[in-house]
Amino acid sequence: MKKFEIYKNIRKRAVIWGLPISLFALMMISVVGALLMIIFSFSFSVMVGVFIFNAALYIALTRISASPQLFHFSKVFPEIISNKKSNHFNYEQD
Template sequence: MKKYEVYKNIRKGAMIWGLPISLFAMMMLSILASLLIIIFSFSLLVVIGAILWNGMLYIGLTKLARKAILLNFNKVFPKIISNKKENILYDVDY
């Protein structure tokens, strides 16, 4: 009987084929674009080029995903949201 492991690292982020969701979506867009190119300009060199491109992209994205430091972005939202004017000159009522 086959055993399945429980994925306990769900808080680290969902992974598909070793890629985070955003990088996996980029990989799928590349595959779809290469399929369209193959369909509309069918030749052996185009097929080999598309396979090599998608393979190199996958290898590059998996290496990028393993280096988590490169994917850490600054927080978008500030800690405090306030309507208070920052400049003292605007505090005067007319």
């Protein structure tokens, strides 16, 4: 009888082959494009080149997903949220 483990990390994001869903979709688009290139070009060098490109893309995407701070440039939310009208008058004394 099979034994199933309980999935306790419900707050973690979904991962397929070590990639988040959006990066996995990008990888699959690349694979489909590579298959079309292989089908319509009968060159061995194109086959090897496409295989190397897909392998390099997979390695790059797993590195990017492992360290997301590489592309984190700015904060998404402001530090202070206020309903006060913003004006540029300075009421303080110099």
